[in-house]
Amino acid sequence: MKRARFTEEQIIAVLKEHEAGAKTADLARKHGISEATFYNWKSKYGGMDVSEARRLKALEDENAKLKKLLAEQMLDAAALRELLFKKMVGPVAKRAGVAHLKAVMGLSERRACLIVGADRKAVRYRSRRRPDTELRGRLRELANERRRFGYRRLFILLRREGEPSGINRIHRLYREEGLAVRKRRARRKAVGVRVxxxxxxxxxxxxxxxxxxxxxxxxxxxxxxxxxxxxxxxxxxxxxxxxxxxxxxxxxxxxxxxxxxxxxxxxxxxxxxxxxxxxxxxxxxxxxxxxxxxxxxxxxxxxxxxxxxxxxxxxxxxxxxxxxxxxxxxxxxxxxxxxxxxxxxxxxxxxxxxxxxxxxxxxxxxxxxxxxxxxxxxxxxxxxxxxxxxxxxxx
CATH class of the missing domain: 3.30.420.10 (Ribonuclease H-like superfamily/Ribonuclease H)
Incomplete structure (x- = not known):
């Protein structure tokens, strides 16, 4: 914020000189200001003492802060409306949300991370994992052939073909490729004692x-x-x-x-x-x-x-x-x-x-x-x- 050349005490002193009989042109030339600036001071601080001028300045500063907070809250609400239909669960989703806010609303990375609740290090992180293109393709082929097989049975089929990857890695690729089997809702459930x-x-x-x-x-x-x-x-x-x-x-x-x-x-x-x-x-x-x-x-x-x-x-x-x-x-x-x-x-x-x-x-x-x-x-x-x-x- 630009600092003012004159404090409230100095402005009140200039106005006192004018009330004592000094001319406006002489005061403007003496203090290096324009006559328009003097009349603005008079309309704002005329008839006030130093304490009242300070109180008015404090109220103006507080009002400016409140306006800024209101603007920030409105900006946060607008950003959250942009992310209303996105699930902010996991670092990948949060990274995508931050990129969306930066592209659509022009927010800074720091501001977008605060709204999404993401760590800036996680947002800037770039994976160094292998793309596993061939393994992903073979996994999709097996899933298309065996549409009702889960990742465990697909893992067994891949092992038979000589794939050395562990089941955790296959499960991760299975989820990333969106191959999860949709469970059909059961129509009835067995009840009673089972012997x-x-x-x-x-x-x-x-x-x-x-x-x-x-x-x-x-x-x-x-x-x-x-x-x-x-x-x-x-x-x-x-x-x-x-x-x-x-x-x-x-x-x-x-x-x-x-x-x-x-x-x-x-x-x-x-x-x-x-x-x-x-x-x-x-x-x-x-x-x-x-x-x-x-x-x-x-x-x-x-x-x-x-x-x-x-x-x-x-x-x-x-x-x-x-x-x-x-x-x-x-x-x-x-x-x-x-x-x-x-x-x-x-x-x-x-x-x-x-x-x-x-x-x-x-x-x-x-x-x-x-x-x-x-x-x-x-x-x-x-x-x-x-x-x-x-x-x-x-x-």
């Missing part, structure tokens, strides 16, 4: 059966019978058709048993396909125990329900089916990929086929320290199932 049971860790200890539904491009519905090994997580069969009866289920199970061997038990819901006379006769001839879950409790058949969820999310919702032959070929291809290529999180990201290969022909685990170390008891499964000694024929 776990112990399941022997060997293939064919228990199978789970259930149906999943979809439709062709013309709107006609079809169903897929899924058969899952609860220990190895392998899909033993996925049979798509427009109609599947109990006799058809018995024929498909006979084919799988001939190829893989008899299971210790089978778990299913109370659908008519599983409670019909044909299944009663099949169980009696094969000697296989059949367990029915409680009505309305799909959580008691959690293994195949989990498989159905993955199939729905990663395959059915992403694929268009034109007819039954097209559905059979696409389902078979996806099942082959599920068993042999897709990493399974509950198997420490091994594939079901690779995990099943760790068992010997007698069902014992291979004693190899490089392979998975697991308990001889499989993870507990939610139960509460009915375990009748004999099946009761459904009407």
């Amino acid at each position: 776990p049971i112990l399941l022997e860790a060997r293939p064919n200890a228990r199978w789970s059966l259930d149906f999943v539904y979809d439709q062709f491009a013309n709107g006609r519905r079809f169903r897929v019978l899924n058969i899952v090994d609860d220990v190895t997580k392998e899909c033993l069969g996925a049979i798509p058709d427009t109609s599947i009866s109990g006799r058809r289920v018995a024929r498909e199970l006979t084919t799988i048993v001939a190829r893989r061997g008899k299971p210790g038990s089978i778990v299913s819901d109370n659908g008519t396909e599983f409670t019909c006379n044909a299944m009663l006769v099949w169980c009696k001839e094969t000697g296989i125990d059949w367990h029915f879950i409680a009505p309305g409790k799909p959580i008691q058949n959690a293994f195949v329900e989990s498989f159905n969820g993955r199939m729905r999310d990663e395959f059915l919702n992403e694929t268009l089916f034109f007819d039954l032959d097209d559905a059979r070929s696409k389902v078979a291809a996806w099942i082959a990929d599920y068993n042999g290529e897709r990493p399974h999180s509950s198997l420490k990201y091994q594939t079901p086929a690779a995990y099943a290969a760790t068992f010997t022909a007698t069902g014992d685990r291979l004693r190899n320290p490089d392979q998975l170390r697991r308990s001889p008891v499989a993870p507990p499964a939610p139960l509460g199932v009915q375990n009748p000694e004999t099946l009761t024929a459904a009407g």
Whole structure:
């Protein structure tokens, strides 16, 4: 602020001389001022003493400060309105906000950093990380091929290709590329007490059966019978058709048993396909125990329900089916990929086929320290199932 040549005391003294009879021209020449300046002093300080002039000066200074504060607050409010639709979370977002305020409103870097709440060192920082162009491109390609895979499974696929980067780095690139999978909201949640049971860790200890539904491009519905090994997580069969009866289920199970061997038990819901006379006769001839879950409790058949969820999310919702032959070929291809290529999180990201290969022909685990170390008891499964000694024929 420019400093005044005359203080309030000096101005009051000049005005006193004029009141004492001195002429205006003589006073202007004596003190080196213009007559207009003298009359401005007279209109402002005329009739005042020194204390009153000082009080007026203090009020003017305070008023100037208040005006400046008001202007700054209005400028801050305008700047915040510019950033209203931007999330100021993280250094990258704050750096972008500061650049926006500097470009749009012409603010200084210091002022913009105060408004955004950013450190000037963080704003001036320039990353020295490698661009990772090839890795980012390959990650996008895998994410486009496996649209419902998260960063953990994509990391396993990259490791198979020889990528040495750790999972934290892959996660960072995954987030920076905006590849996060949108979670679909669950329609219902299981409630109630879950009672776990112990399941022997060997293939064919228990199978789970259930149906999943979809439709062709013309709107006609079809169903897929899924058969899952609860220990190895392998899909033993996925049979798509427009109609599947109990006799058809018995024929498909006979084919799988001939190829893989008899299971210790089978778990299913109370659908008519599983409670019909044909299944009663099949169980009696094969000697296989059949367990029915409680009505309305799909959580008691959690293994195949989990498989159905993955199939729905990663395959059915992403694929268009034109007819039954097209559905059979696409389902078979996806099942082959599920068993042999897709990493399974509950198997420490091994594939079901690779995990099943760790068992010997007698069902014992291979004693190899490089392979998975697991308990001889499989993870507990939610139960509460009915375990009748004999099946009761459904009407």
